[in-house]
Amino acid sequence: MFRVIPAHQLPPRLEVSWLWEGMVAQGTLALLGGPGGVGKSTLVAALEVAVAAGVPFLEREVAQGEVLHVDYDTDPRLQGPWYPKVAAGLGVNGEALGRIRYLEPQEATKGLGEEGLKALLEMARQGPALIVIDSWSAAFPFVDSRRSDHVAEVMSYLKEIAKAGPAVLLLDHTPKPVQGLTALERGVAGSFYKLAGARSAFLLTRVPPKLTGGRDVLKLDALKNNLAPLMDPLGIERVWGPDTLEFALTDLPEEEARPSKLEQAKRAVLEVLEEGPKPRKEVIRLVAERVNAGERTTEEALRALVKAGAVERLALGGQGGAVAYRLAGLPQTPLRDGAALRKTDFADEDGQKFSANPLAEDQDFAENPGGEAPPGLEGPEVEI
Incomplete structure (x- = not known):
């Protein structure tokens, strides 16, 4: 082995x-x-x-x-x-x-x-x-x-x-x-x-x-x-x-x-949110890992992206007024667990994962890696 x-x-x-x-x-x-x-x-x-x-x-x-x-x-x-x-x-x-x-x-x-x-x-x-x-x-x-x-x-x-x-x-x-x-x-x-x-x-x-x-x-x-x-x-x-x-x-x-740290943080936020909606703290952590941006810089990037209409800010409810962010204009599905922003599989009615073409099963090519895609959040504000 x-x-x-x-x-x-x-x-x-x-x-x-x-x-x-x-x-x-x-x-x-x-x-x-x-x-x-x-x-x-x-x-x-x-x-x-x-x-x-x-x-x-x-x-x-x-x-x-x-x-x-x-x-x-x-x-x-x-x-x-x-x-x-x-x-x-x-x-x-x-x-x-x-x-x-x-x-x-x-x-x-x-x-x-x-x-x-x-x-x-x-x-x-x-x-x-x-x-x-x-x-x-x-x-x-x-x-x-x-x-x-x-x-x-x-x-x-x-x-x-x-x-x-x-x-x-x-x-x-x-x-x-x-x-x-x-x-x-x-x-x-x-x-x-x-x-x-x-x-x-x-x-x-x-x-x-x-x-x-x-x-x-x-x-x-x-x-x-x-x-x-x-x-x-x-x-x-x-x-x-x-x-x-x-x-x-x-x-x-x-x-x-040379791109400014704010420019790098904006791009990193957009890349992070392409994975799906994320709580504020997780966005800040992931952006710091990618471009070494501080919390204040990432917050500034988030404000600019929300103002530009590229990102949506969502209230999760509960104690502390927790918020999350998602890319604007993406298809939305109901949020099943707002606190954890839990991921879910996308599949057709028979439970089959998407395959771009029949080569997914062709041995000449790599195995279909599949993957998980996160849900969107329902409405401009979600109370959990």
């Missing part, structure tokens, strides 16, 4: 095979999120060309190899023109573009289901260095990104594909804009469960031109990196020419260089 290994025989250090040095490792699942139209397609096209040519990108070494681009979000007429532009910006000739395979789904509206995932796994076994999937919402329209069991199941399939060898880079969007919250504070849609399944995760946003003197500057924040130190935000300038697009590192304005 177990293979016993003496501690002195264990590997003394973690050896990482990087696809993109310090950012994305081979054989792992990575996530890149950002608002629509921010520039994810151009940045990823440049990374793909750098991998195909084996040239550094943004002053970091890149492993050379074949690239697969699985596109459910756009079409060849929109994606195609970026490749020659970024290739020219990188000083790469057209030969490298022949090592990039663009996969256009025949029935894109149905999403990446059983047949597509099986085909992708077989392709992964042929040795590509990078697989890009664009994007979560378009590839998996049948998945509720707020449900832990839904998201965990799909992420487990994608990790199995990555285990075949390539880095798998999943593109995603941020939640809809909320007044008073930045894109960084909103994070990635369903971010807690997606982040849990990814080895590394990044968020791309645009720096306001008024802060850059009109230059086109993007900011890349590292939300997670299990295999390297978490880097400070990167400033990336896009330099446009008639037939070229170049990317270069640049200094960020002071306002953008």
